[in-house]
Amino acid sequence: MTKITQNNIDTLKACRYCPMCRQSCPSEFISYRESDAPRGRAILLHSVYLGGKEFDSSAIQAIYNCFLCGACKSWCSGQELGGYDIPELIKFARRDIVSHGLAPQSVQEIRNSLVENDNTRNLDSKLSCTALVVEKTADVLYILGEGVNYTNPEIAEAFIRILGHQQIQYTLLKDEPTSGKELDLLGYRKEAQEKAKNMAGRIKAAGCKTIVVSDPLVYDALKNDYPAWGLKLESEILHVSEYLLSLIRSGKLKLKPTQMKVTLADSEFLGRNNGIYEAPREVVRASAGENFAEMQWHHEYLQSAGEAAFTFDGSAFKRGEELGRKISIKAEDINAEVIVALSATAKNNIAATTGLRVMDIVEFAANLMV
Ligand code: SF4
Ligand code: SF4
CATH class of the missing domain: 1.10.1060 (Fumarate Reductase Iron-sulfur Protein; Chain B, domain 2)
Known part of the structure; x- marks a missing residue:
């Protein structure tokens, strides 16, 4: 060994x-x-x-x-x-x-899919949100991550609506590639670094000042893995919650007050790995004010929604609802009406288990912007 x-x-x-x-x-x-x-x-x-x-x-x-x-x-x-x-x-x-x-067969299958198709599930890139993107010169590069790119286009649409409303020039990456994060978490560092090199090259070629990322795994890769692997990005890297907060603080983005009771499901890769706890709360409070409420477990004691759950008992992971239910129970306990999530995985796993409204932070902001 x-x-x-x-x-x-x-x-x-x-x-x-x-x-x-x-x-x-x-x-x-x-x-x-x-x-x-x-x-x-x-x-x-x-x-x-x-x-x-x-x-x-x-x-x-x-x-x-x-x-x-x-x-x-x-x-x-x-x-x-x-x-x-x-x-x-x-x-x-x-x-x-x-x-x-x-490595187990199920892990090798995910590895092969990431290497060949740049996603974990052998999905055709023609089905992704970024299949028809025409890249352009812009200040902001928006990186979606696999979940938003393939299964939750409504999150990307909400963010693009905000950018349009703010008249901010942005671009996406055509056929957005994998960051390499999932490969590294599965133990394939060499392949992860090759994918990271490719992604870093695409980002540099886009020439944007600011990179805004939806997916906590991709954010963690760009912030922590890439510098550790000698891949230096000159651009500022922000999670969407940090970017929204900067727009709110500068007075450019204004949110209507909501009377609904809103809670937040923290993200393990944003929170525990990067200390991002307050930016999403400030975005939510910009509309909900005193109607924002914490669930029992929050900040570093958050409950996992399975952001990096890829396999379980030798098969692809399919038990996300059991994790999501733990979170929705806590939201119901405090009589929340809305759960704001910070990843496509969290949104899907929580929404499958509750009648409460579950939305990504960019959907929350897009729905309430004035
Ligand atoms: S609490 Fe105990 S088992 Fe858990 S990480 Fe710390 S030393 Fe290890
Ligand atoms: S799944 Fe369990 S052992 Fe693994 S990181 Fe989470 S708490 Fe630790």
Whole structure:
């Protein structure tokens, strides 16, 4: 097996004996299996990296059942000791599994689809929102991400409506490529870096001053992975919530007051990886004011909507509604009427489980702009 770093060894040793974050883990919530809890994964990986055992299929499945949501890290009782980082450990183990040719079939299928089709589900790029784009010179480049590009065009339409209303020149990338993020999360770093290089080249060629991103995974890639891989982008990179807030603060975008009670479903990749918690709240409060209310679990204690849930128990992940229901129950508990989401995945997984109105933050702003 590949040599393991000291930080990952520290995590293995600490987490192997510790159950203190298990209540936060969405994969254990779904499967009811100890091997899908943070501690269970640490025990399995301890046996491989410090116990001399080989990976077997059940250990590999447990590693790929992790959603890399970071809840265990947020809840870690060892934070005062520097914190233990299970998501980093899982990503390391996945790269190791891939390098030994042991990735499960379902993971290989997603990898092949990303490499060949630039999406996780073998979808024809002709069906995407960006299939007919004619690229142009503009200040703003809007990057959608796979969910918005293929399944939730209404989110892109809402953002484009706002840009049009503000008379802001923008462009999109024709046949928007993958950022490489999903490949890296699945353990395929070499392929991820090739895709990242391609995306960075397309972004540079567009020559825009500001990149505005809907998808939290793509945002995380551009902000954190690309610089770490030596891919420097000169443009400012903003999540749509940050961009909307800048328009609101400058007085250019005004929202009508809403009397509905509104709550926000935080995003794991925006929040836990990038500290973006307040920008979307300020956008919502610009309309909802005192009608904005927090659910029980928010900010770093948010509940995962499955932004990085790709496979589970050896098949493509299809249990997003079980994660979405956990969130909609909390919204119903506070009598919210609207749930604002920050990714296509969150919107879809939550909306499938409730009669409440669920909308992306750009739809919220577009519906209320004056
Ligand atoms: S990252 Fe999320 S799914 Fe993975 S072990 Fe931690 S809490 Fe569980
Ligand atoms: S991440 Fe922290 S709380 Fe969770 S098992 Fe490891 S040491 Fe315990």
